[in-house]
Amino acid sequence: MKAFTRAAEMQTASLGLRSGGKSIGFVPTMGALHEGHLSLVRRARQENEVTVTSVFVNPAQFGPTEDYRKYPREPARDAQLLEREGVDFLFAPPVEEMYPPNFQTYATVEKVSAPLEGQFRPGHFRGVATVVLKLFNIIQPHRAYFGRKDAQQCVVIRRMVRELNLPVEIVVCPIVREPDGLALSSRNYYLNGEERRAARVLYRSLCRARELVEKGERRTEAIVREIRQLIEREPHARLDYVAVVHADTLEPVGRVAGATLIPLAVWIGRARLIDNLLIEESGSGLGFHL
């Protein structure tokens, strides 16, 4: 595995690969890698001739009161894991390389960035869109891999790629979960033992939502009420939001119909965790992705 910290050097390598006819698969990460990230790397390896992973804790996507400074950083362990997975290139720039002094250029995806995470983390998706756009320009991937845990992020990136005519295929991969259902996240590291047990309430409440829909419930109101109740009953949990929205526009819907997303964000101790249930209408009925 070859590691780069300079954008210009990484870009030169990527442009060389591209003009040499190699397909490039890209997995952007903020490091503190877990099996969720590694599942993306494995998929990228299967589908491309060359795999590039970036490790960059992006300050532009953290609010001033958020966990940018304490976000887990384990560069040596990350590099070792990626090497072991057969990643070809690691791009791990310092902050000043990505955001030099007087930096002032941003990408914004307006409507789909506004609700849900956007309401609780203003500016978050502007930071995400900007860094992903920069990374795409540096790494020049044919395909880029994202986890569906960050469902709204996937919607924002997919829309940005389409609307800015980027020649990149966005591949959204399944959520990887712990045996008890907790979605893998670097922020799970913030949880102590008791909080870790409490964190199961995210998955449990989404399972309950799936059960309701399977039994015929379609009303947003009823589904949301049930999830709220489950989370309110968990003493360590505090709900930021739960919603039932259209899976592509993220606009609220009154009933489950067609492609529907049920995302939620819950504070457990000092960790703010997110998870979601995606419901798709297939020929034979509803399909659930949890």
Place this chain on the structure above:
Amino acid sequence: MKAFTRAAEMQTASLGLRSGGKSIGFVPTMGALHEGHLSLVRRARQENEVTVTSVFVNPAQFGPTEDYRKYPREPARDAQLLEREGVDFLFAPPVEEMYPPNFQTYATVEKVSAPLEGQFRPGHFRGVATVVLKLFNIIQPHRAYFGRKDAQQCVVIRRMVRELNLPVEIVVCPIVREPDGLALSSRNYYLNGEERRAARVLYRSLCRARELVEKGERRTEAIVREIRQLIEREPHARLDYVAVVHADTLEPVGRVAGATLIPLAVWIGRARLIDNLLIEESGSGLGFHL
């Protein structure tokens, strides 16, 4: 010359050229082509194996009260001129191809977009940056050519390219002028005979500024006062702004020193015209670009 109206088809052709090792020179235009545009095309032809020109009147860079609808459109004449210049590809998409319904992704270059044109045309440079970014992604150029008449546009694009890590070289070309000094612009078509004569005041006042600086004047205040007076004396002219600014940051400066830009915008009848003087410090003294 091959003409495309669909972004996907243009992009497929460009990616093919790139992976075939061909260098691509790109000249973005809004059509109604004049010798200024053609000077860019000739430069692109000299420096690249393949030349692509786009013709697209970009609604996103016009304000609601501006001249989007009456902006001159001469697609057949434009195509003929480009064919004659040996352009290889013409990209001329319809509006809906560039801005499909529910379009919501924008690029903004914050600080350098704010003053000068930005104050009189809010949102203008967001529209410019967005369409140029889209066109770069579609056309995948190695080099892109812009005229220095739109000096602030060049600053905005150059900064966007650097900050978003786009692998494109921005080539800024000299202003092409009529024999009496008027900078070529598609908006000159709006002028009647009397207004056309009045329009000489832009060039004349910039020549006067150059003369003052050559004679040793360095104070912004004195230079601006002189230009204002010349323009106020012209009955058909109404000044939007004149300023003395740093050529890269566009921040106001109190004195001419180092790379300095003196841009102005003047209404002549229903035409809003811009022009500028660029002053650069060279080893032997000051260099003037007019």
